[in-house]
Amino acid sequence: xxxxxxxxxxxxxxxxxxxxxxxxxxxxxxxxxxxxxxxxxxxxxxxxxxxxxxxxxxxxxxxxxxxxxxxxxxxxxxxxxxxxxxxxxxxxxxxxxxxxxxxxxxxxxxxxxxxxx
Amino acid sequence: xxxxxxxxxxxxxxxxxxxxxxxxxxxxxxxxxxxxxxxxxxxxxxxxxxxxxxxxxxxxxxxxxxxxxxxxxxxxxxxxxxxxxxxxxxxxxxxxxxxxxxxxxxxxxxxxxxx
Numbered sequence: 392x393x394x395x396x397x398x399x400x401x402x403x404x405x406x407x408x409x410x411x412x413x414x415x416x417x418x419x420x421x422x423x424x425x426x427x428x429x430x431x432x433x434x435x436x437x438x439x440x441x442x443x444x445x446x447x448x449x450x451x452x453x454x455x456x457x458x459x460x461x462x463x464x465x466x467x468x469x470x471x472x473x474x475x476x477x478x479x480x481x482x483x484x485x486x487x488x489x490x491x492x493x494x495x496x497x498x499x500x501x502x503x504x505x506x507x508x
Numbered sequence: 509x510x511x512x513x514x515x516x517x518x519x520x521x522x523x524x525x526x527x528x529x530x531x532x533x534x535x536x537x538x539x540x541x542x543x544x545x546x547x548x549x550x551x552x553x554x555x556x557x558x559x560x561x562x563x564x565x566x567x568x569x570x571x572x573x574x575x576x577x578x579x580x581x582x583x584x585x586x587x588x589x590x591x592x593x594x595x596x597x598x599x600x601x602x603x604x605x606x607x608x609x610x611x612x613x614x615x616x617x618x619x620x621x622x623x
Binding site: 395422424431432433434435436439441449481483496497498499500501502 | 514517542549550551552553554557597609610611613614615616
């Protein structure tokens with residue numbers, strides 16, 4: 392059982408280049424999330440998708456776009472990379488549904504370490 | 509604004525000692541309080557979680573204490589081991605706008621357990 396799979400694991404981009412980070416989960420979860428993690432800043436939510444076909448902005452959406460391609464896949468795109476986007480990016484998924492009181496565990500991928508030079 | 513405040517930022521404990529990490533929250537609508545553990549180079553993983561209808565939850569050496577009136581919760585690691593050295597995140601969630609659920613995260617505590 393692979394859980395949450397992110398690709399690539401490492402990437403170096405030049406300023407202005409674009410790229411897409413891929414994420415796939417095999418747990419049939421409804422909700423998927425993209426976070427960035429920077430030293431001393433904790434985990435900051437970039438975008439999330441509460442269900443297939445919906446996406447919403449998180450705390451730090453500027454400079455990013457997302458696509459919930461199907462229930463399994465949620466991609467994050469940097470259209471014009473900037474040094475400020477150097478970070479570790481995590482994708483996560485959970486069973487949490489809209490309006491449901493019960494929350495469930497969020498499963499994280501191994502992360503993508505992105506450096507923008 | 510930081511809706512979940514976590515302290516300390518870093519912690520050094522001797523093997524066999526008790527590690528205590530504290531979190532405070534502001535939103536009384538939060539109804540789920542998990543703790544996540546993250547090892548270097550890995551994604552966070554759920555360690556233990558509590559709901560506000562209980563004051564304490566214990567799983568092995570890990571205990572969450574919850575104080576609803578003070579809006580605080582803490583993680584206690586008993587008999588701390590070098591293998592517990594990791595970053596620990598507290599979080600909270602509740603049903604928000606649009607009936608969506610999102611986790612609100614603390615900034616993390618880096619724990620080092622000396623042999």
